[in-house]
Amino acid sequence: MSEDRKPFCEEEYLDCDRKRYPILNVLCRFWEKEVPLRALADTGCDSGIVLLKEEVQILKEKIVGFALGEKINDEPIEISVADGHIVGADAYLVIIELGGEQREVDLLVVDSDNIIRKETEEKKEKEDIFPLVGRNFLNHFDVLFKGKEKKLAVFK
Amino acid sequence: MVAYSPEEEEIYKKVTGKKLNHRYIGQSTNLTLPPEMDYFLEKVLGTFPKYSPSINERLESLEVRVRKLEEEKSPQKNSKEITQADLVYEIYREELEKEHFGRVVAIDTDSGTIAGIGNNILEAYKDARRKSKNKKFSFKRIGYPFICRLR
Numbered sequence: 001m002s003e004d005r006k007p008f009c010e011e012e013y014l015d016c017d018r019k020r021y022p023i024l025n026v027l028c029r030f031w032e033k034e035v036p037l038r039a040l041a042d043t044g045c046d047s048g049i050v051l052l053k054e055e056v057q058i059l060k061e062k063i064v065g066f067a068l069g070e071k072i073n074d075e076p077i078e079i080s081v082a083d084g085h086i087v088g089a090d091a092y093l094v095i096i097e098l099g100g101e102q103r104e105v106d107l108l109v110v111d112s113d114n115i116i117r118k119e120t121e122e123k124k125e126k127e128d129i130f131p132l133v134g135r136n137f138l139n140h141f142d143v144l145f146k147g148k149e150k151k152l153a154v155f156k
Numbered sequence: 157m158v159a160y161s162p163e164e165e166e167i168y169k170k171v172t173g174k175k176l177n178h179r180y181i182g183q184s185t186n187l188t189l190p191p192e193m194d195y196f197l198e199k200v201l202g203t204f205p206k207y208s209p210s211i212n213e214r215l216e217s218l219e220v221r222v223r224k225l226e227e228e229k230s231p232q233k234n235s236k237e238i239t240q241a242d243l244v245y246e247i248y249r250e251e252l253e254k255e256h257f258g259r260v261v262a263i264d265t266d267s268g269t270i271a272g273i274g275n276n277i278l279e280a281y282k283d284a285r286r287k288s289k290n291k292k293f294s295f296k297r298i299g300y301p302f303i304c305r306l307r
Contacts, residue, residue, distance in 0.1 A: 072281050075240070078301065079305070080302040139276055
């Protein structure tokens with residue numbers, strides 16, 4: 001990445017339980033409602049935002065008239081979670097705003113109660129061979145992880 | 157001295173169809189088991205005679221083992237219901253995995269076709285919207301059993 005490029009957004013790593021996380025504060029637009037959300041800038045998932053079904057429920061309780069964006073899947077999307085289960089998720093189209101820049105991203109709402117199956121040992125071995133795919137915010141922006149400065153810099 | 161009870165011998169005979177040759181095993185500190193009984197107790201009953209479990213304890217451990225086996229074999233957890241999208245994907249699997257491994261497909265289940273392909277859900281969706289009148293699709297990552305992994 002060229003040194004003279006200037007980031008349009010910089011965020012310090014978030015301290016949590018003595019660990020630092022590359023978290024971005026984004027403004028998420030659900031229809032007419034704008035909701036500030038935290039999003040992990042990391043590889044491992046290609047969606048811009050991931051929410052749990054329970055978090056959506058909280059948003060619905062807190063914000064009058066809250067509704068998610070346009071749903072784009074008909075069958076549940078299969079997501080692998082850390083405990084080895086494959087759970088179902090729904091994808092919605094939403095507009096996010098980061099440092100004044102707007103992008104259309106897909107938002108995944110993970111339903112941890114909808115267990116589709118459990119990964120078998122054989123499949124786990126297979127996954128170890130394949131690298132994790134998906135780029136999260138890296139799909140939409142260039143993200144520089146400044147480890148020493150404990151900062152995140154986002155470029156157009 | 158540790159001896160097998162008549163109940164144990166009876167269960168062993170019922171399950172394996174064989175009669176146990178050994179009436180008793182030596183002292184618990186220096187236990188030598190006939191291999192077939194050792195296997196039977198450990199694999200089927202999930203117990204070991206040197207701990208001298210009672211019949212109730214053995215039944216309990218057997219129930220635990222049955223529950224574990226049922227969980228392992230449960231179709232809800234280890235396998236999923238085959239969906240329309242799975243069937244469509246199967247038709248195109250070879251071609252897709254050869255040319256687009258790791259990318260995401262949007263499947264139009266109504267027409268049974270691959271509507272769009274992209275590097276992520278959004279790209280696949282936009283590609284599919286250009287080619288199909290539908291507004292909802294099924295998404296799969298080519299060559300992977302899931303779209304993405306959350307940690």
